[in-house]
Amino acid sequence: MSRGEGPAEREPTAPNYFSLEALTVDMAQTDTDAGTGSDDTVRVWLVERTYSDDEQNLIILTYATLDGERYFRKERALTSFTDVRDTTAAVDVDDGNLGTVDDPDLREQYAAEAERMAEVHDPDDVI
Numbered sequence: 001m002s003r004g005e006g007p008a009e010r011e012p013t014a015p016n017y018f019s020l021e022a023l024t025v026d027m028a029q030t031d032t033d034a035g036t037g038s039d040d041t042v043r044v045w046l047v048e049r050t051y052s053d054d055e056q057n058l059i060i061l062t063y064a065t066l067d068g069e070r071y072f073r074k075e076r077a078l079t080s081f082t083d084v085r086d087t088t089a090a091v092d093v094d095d096g097n098l099g100t101v102d103d104p105d106l107r108e109q110y111a112a113e114a115e116r117m118a119e120v121h122d123p124d125d126v127i
Contacts, residue, residue, distance in 0.1 A: 041092035044072045045114040046127055049087075063091055066118060068111025070098040089121035 044063035052058035057078040064071045072093045101107040121127070 040094060042070070042095050042098060043090050043092050043123065044070070044098070045090045045117040045123075046087065047071075047110045047113040047117070061087060062110075063093070064101065064110035064114045065098075066111065066114045068107040068109070068114060069101055071101055071110060072098055086126045088123065089117050089125040089127050090123035092123075 042065060044065055046061060047064045047068075048060075048062035050060050050062075052060055052075070059076050059078055061074040061076060062071055063074070072091070074091075076087075101110055
């Protein structure tokens, strides 16, 4: 970051990884927004759930757009001090928090899974 460049002036980075300290606040906001579909957000569908290789007790949820071209990644601790543990079929996230899927095979996989989830589930269904 150069001199005089504040947080608002920085380029957004993708994918959006949360620190564990910020996880509760950011996830609560994202979970609250799920299903609202406001103009500033993009609906993404759960396409992958994996365990972190380098962190114990951390699950990684990957959501993608229906075309599979963009994704949102959410990290969730398996142990938590809050009772909010729901994972929904879809979430609405800020457009700036989406990463681009460059790999054509992965893009196709994400698109197929996002479409399947959208056909089978309502966005706020708990998965």
